Amino acid sequence: MTAPATTVGRTARPRSKNTGIHLPFGVGLAFVLPAALLFGVFILYPMVAALSYSFFDWAGTRQAGFAGFSNYVTLLTQAPYAHDLRNAFLHNLLLFGGAVLFQNTLGLGIAALLHRRKRTKRMFQTIFALPYLVSPMVIGYLWSLMLSPLFGPVNAILRGVGLDSLAQPWLGDPNLAIWVVVGVTAWQWIGFPILLYGAAMGGIAPEIDEAASLDGATSWKRFRYVTLPMLTPTIGIITVLTFIGAMESMAIPFALGGSSGSPARSTDVMMLLFYRTAFESGNANSIGISSALATVLFLFILVVSVVITRFMRRAERRLF
Amino acid sequence: MTTVQHVPAELPRTEASQDARITPPGPARRRPARREGGRVGALLTNIFLWGYAVVAIGPLLLMVNNSLRSQQQIATEPLGLPLEPTLDSYREAWLTASFETYFINSAIVTVGSVALGTVVSVLAAYAFARSRSRFLAGTEMVFLSGLMLPVHLAILPLFYMLDALGMTSSRLSLILVYAALGIPFSTFVLAVFFRQMPVELEEAARLDGAGPFQTFVRVLLPLVRPALATVIVFRFVPVWNDFFYPLILLRDRDTYTLPVGLTRFFGEYSTDWPQLFAGLTIATVPLVIIFLIATKQIINGLTAGMSK
Numbered sequence: 001m002t003a004p005a006t007t008v009g010r011t012a013r014p015r016s017k018n019t020g021i022h023l024p025f026g027v028g029l030a031f032v033l034p035a036a037l038l039f040g041v042f043i044l045y046p047m048v049a050a051l052s053y054s055f056f057d058w059a060g061t062r063q064a065g066f067a068g069f070s071n072y073v074t075l076l077t078q079a080p081y082a083h084d085l086r087n088a089f090l091h092n093l094l095l096f097g098g099a100v101l102f103q104n105t106l107g108l109g110i111a112a113l114l115h116r117r118k119r120t121k122r123m124f125q126t127i128f129a130l131p132y133l134v135s136p137m138v139i140g141y142l143w144s145l146m147l148s149p150l151f152g153p154v155n156a157i158l159r160g161v162g163l164d165s166l167a168q169p170w171l172g173d174p175n176l177a178i179w180v181v182v183g184v185t186a187w188q189w190i191g192f193p194i195l196l197y198g199a200a201m202g203g204i205a206p207e208i209d210e211a212a213s214l215d216g217a218t219s220w221k222r223f224r225y226v227t228l229p230m231l232t233p234t235i236g237i238i239t240v241l242t243f244i245g246a247m248e249s250m251a252i253p254f255a256l257g258g259s260s261g262s263p264a265r266s267t268d269v270m271m272l273l274f275y276r277t278a279f280e281s282g283n284a285n286s287i288g289i290s291s292a293l294a295t296v297l298f299l300f301i302l303v304v305s306v307v308i309t310r311f312m313r314r315a316e317r318r319l320f
Numbered sequence: 321m322t323t324v325q326h327v328p329a330e331l332p333r334t335e336a337s338q339d340a341r342i343t344p345p346g347p348a349r350r351r352p353a354r355r356e357g358g359r360v361g362a363l364l365t366n367i368f369l370w371g372y373a374v375v376a377i378g379p380l381l382l383m384v385n386n387s388l389r390s391q392q393q394i395a396t397e398p399l400g401l402p403l404e405p406t407l408d409s410y411r412e413a414w415l416t417a418s419f420e421t422y423f424i425n426s427a428i429v430t431v432g433s434v435a436l437g438t439v440v441s442v443l444a445a446y447a448f449a450r451s452r453s454r455f456l457a458g459t460e461m462v463f464l465s466g467l468m469l470p471v472h473l474a475i476l477p478l479f480y481m482l483d484a485l486g487m488t489s490s491r492l493s494l495i496l497v498y499a500a501l502g503i504p505f506s507t508f509v510l511a512v513f514f515r516q517m518p519v520e521l522e523e524a525a526r527l528d529g530a531g532p533f534q535t536f537v538r539v540l541l542p543l544v545r546p547a548l549a550t551v552i553v554f555r556f557v558p559v560w561n562d563f564f565y566p567l568i569l570l571r572d573r574d575t576y577t578l579p580v581g582l583t584r585f586f587g588e589y590s591t592d593w594p595q596l597f598a599g600l601t602i603a604t605v606p607l608v609i610i611f612l613i614a615t616k617q618i619i620n621g622l623t624a625g626m627s628k
Contacts, residue, residue, distance in 0.1 A: 046474035134559035
């Protein structure tokens with residue numbers, strides 16, 4: 001999840017109104033055309049088509065008639081889809097919850113500590129951000145080796161300090177495996193908020209903090225009543241991007257539990273379920289049902305992202 | 321998301337603030353006098369930061385460390401140092417486990433898609449910044465929407481489209497898909513940059529008789545280099561790391577990129593630990609090098625468009 005912290009705003013941007021330079025429509029179109037073609041063919045068309053796929057019955061790769069909402073009904077009510085869906089969905093929520101918790105405690109704390117430093121700030125930022133830039137596939141496999149019950153270094157460390165009872169078959173226990181996935185995901189993603197919170201804090205005018213300090217505010221109060229309210233938009237961006245990332249998460253669960261979410265579906269997530277339904281189920285109507293699943297997930301991500309944004313905006317007004 | 325303003329001066333301003341940080345603290349920036357116990361606090365802070373630093377890169381260091389040791393050494397001592405470092409595992413992974421192929425494929429796909437995506441994006445971004453057409457403004461909004469949409473979910477139609485064209489198992493299809501995926505971010509960053517560029521230079525070039533394309537190539541491209549660097553470096557990371565598209569779009573092992581090659585590798589060599597660690601290291605090293613060289617560009621990319 002290396003998503004940029006960019007947001008699509010409704011802000012009206014100044015369009016070089018006061019200048020003499022502007023491209024004639026034809027020239028502008030020629031400049032935009034290559035990008036528009038690529039975007040249209042490889043992103044826009046598949047997005048629209050994915051929606052339409054879900055409303056058809058499929059016989060293999062051939063459409064076998066309009067199906068209305070029957071694919072959705074099958075997905076949400078029939079075995080094994082309904083149960084798998086609930087199970088996987090819960091795991092996605094756990095991923096989101098775990099990541100948000102880590103980011104806004106440990107991540108925010110580290111960013112605040114680093115903000116006051118001068119010399120070692122960049123070095124620590126680099127160290128903390130490194131896991132975030134490494135492929136989630138590498139991260140997942142690396143942790144699967146680290147946590148291996150045989151020669152795994154994690155168990156070796158635990159035994160080495162006398163905590164033999166804590167040495168576990170981390171990924172073999174169905175009750176434990178999902179927490180490992182949540183922990184590894186949160187561990188990887190924490191570099192992102194550290195960098196973003198750091199940048200946001202760097203953008204707060206030092207005069208504000210100083211004024212509060214001269215008024216006798218303690219450093220905690222300055223953080224709580226000055227820094228935190230000014231960070232709310234950033235917290236909002238990070239939360240939305242984390243939500244999207246958690247809902248689309250696939251590489252780490254795949255590396256840690258394979259495509260079937262082993263052991264016993266305990267590390268299953270929505271994208272894995274989608275992948276299996278689409279490519280491994282053997283069901284003749286797999287395209288219809290997996291497209292319904294994709295559409296449900298798509299709408300859910302869209303709606304919740306908007307809700308989170310609204311909520312953060314209101315929280316921001318309250319805090320100020 | 322109106323609270324989040326598009327900051328037009330993002331890139332230059334970031335640089336400016338960094339400069340400000342380097343300058344010696346003047347009277348206005350002086351910190352209030354430290355309270356007692358500041359020493360203890362500083363010590364605790366240091367312990368905490370170094371402690372988490374170990375947690376953050378410990379696993380990555382261990383990965384490199386164990387890739388240099390033998391199977392037997394890892395089995396008897398999972399945490400030992402490579403006292404007699406050996407590169408055997410790298411040689412085996414590179415030659416017998418196809419990592420050479422995976423690496424070359426990853427390089428071709430990443431370089432190709434970043435180059436293509438950047439070229440089409442810089443052209444489009446210029447038009448967005450300098451055109452008054454409503455149609456193009458609408459196109460820009462459609463591009464921008466790609467920043468927030470879960471585009472992964474459109475994989476099925478994409479797969480069948482490429483399948484119908486006979487383009488699955490082709491690196492070209494990956495290059496085209498990744499180039500398209502990069503357009504929203506790249507046009508966004510570049511258009512912001514073009515918009516804050518003074519138009520006088522272009523006007524002068526036009527008066528000298530240069531056409532729009534010539535003006536663009538001769539006058540604007542050299543000026544937009546910092547933003548191009550951000551876009552290129554920042555797009556490199558997700559393309560190099562992605563496993564989703566190759567997993568689904570590539571059917572032929574000879575076209576596998578590193579992340580999806582790893583899935584095959586871990587199935588087949590699951591007992592050869594040094595080689596597994598070596599494979600993971602091979603997939604990671606180019607990224608780490610890029611990150612260390614271009615930290616600034618990566619951070620600029622991550623914080624692009626964020627309000628201050």
